[in-house]
Amino acid sequence: MTRTTVEFIACPVCKHQSGFTTYQSINATLDPKLKQQIIDWELFKFYCLNCGEPRLVCYETLYHDMENRLMLYYIPAIDSREQEQYRIEEIFSQIKQVEGDRYSNSFDTYNFRIVSDMESFIEKVQIFDAGYDDRLVELMKFILAPKEEEDIQFSYDHMVFTKVGDDSYQFMFIYENRAVASLKFSEEMYEHFKSEYSGLLDDSYFVDEAWAYAMVSKT
Ligand SMILES: [Zn+2]
Incomplete structure (x- = not known):
């Protein structure tokens, strides 16, 4: 399931505040448009409504591609892999339960991945998209x-x-x-x-x- 919230972000150039949609989770199979926007580096780009200045906004998100069996967690900065891994295992198992019930999905042959930079995130999206x-x-x-x-x-x-x-x-x-x-x-x-x-x-x-x-x- 795709989940979003709107946040207000101040433009680094003119300080004007504009709304920006952030995604806590992205379901690429149900919302293929979002997948394309990630591949185009657009989904995480914030444009100031006043001066048009673009800025890349990196935030934690879960990407789920049901078709290509990928559950990809993007965490912009990882301090300790062990700690994060434990936290994310919890999150993965919650999702398995919720999404498994909703879509009668089995996660046996899924690929669970964690990345900490935007380039690797987009790279993995493309690799799995290509099969x-x-x-x-x-x-x-x-x-x-x-x-x-x-x-x-x-x-x-x-x-x-x-x-x-x-x-x-x-x-x-x-x-x-x-x-x-x-x-x-x-x-x-x-x-x-x-x-x-x-x-x-x-x-x-x-x-x-x-x-x-x-x-x-x-x-
Ligand atoms: Zn601006």
């Missing part, structure tokens, strides 16, 4: 990433899976919040990773670079 397994995508990023600076003509901090156009995807190389290069995401490569790693994948609330590193070290 991919985020663990395989993280492994691809980890293994395909150029490791030596001599191999590439640019510096980058990390890679992110992104949709381009209607039905193709790429990995963007991000440096200081800007995309500096891209690498085509190939379906064949994904299938290759799937056949290599499918049986070995651990499940975790936190599927990120550190997870991929731990996974690769084990194999």
Whole structure:
């Protein structure tokens, strides 16, 4: 179920207060428009009604994609993963009860994830929307990433899976919040990773670079 509240936010430029809808939970299957707005980076953007100044507002929200079996919790700042994990497990189990009754949904094969930055949040929304397994995508990023600076003509901090156009995807190389290069995401490569790693994948609330590193070290 999608739940919202309206908050008043002061514009950082002109100080004018404008209303802004925040989502405590988003059901992407019942409200597909919201999914698209997340992918377009628009859902969390606040526009001042007086001067038009845009500003990204990050707040805790639960994203639920019933079709692609994803329950994704976005917490902008995580102090202690252990503590948060405990709190979120409670929240997840409440939701399982409520939504399970309402939609006769079984959560057996669900993917439960927690992310702490907006970029990862939007990335996961897109990965599952495309029908991919985020663990395989993280492994691809980890293994395909150029490791030596001599191999590439640019510096980058990390890679992110992104949709381009209607039905193709790429990995963007991000440096200081800007995309500096891209690498085509190939379906064949994904299938290759799937056949290599499918049986070995651990499940975790936190599927990120550190997870991929731990996974690769084990194999
Ligand atoms: Zn303003």
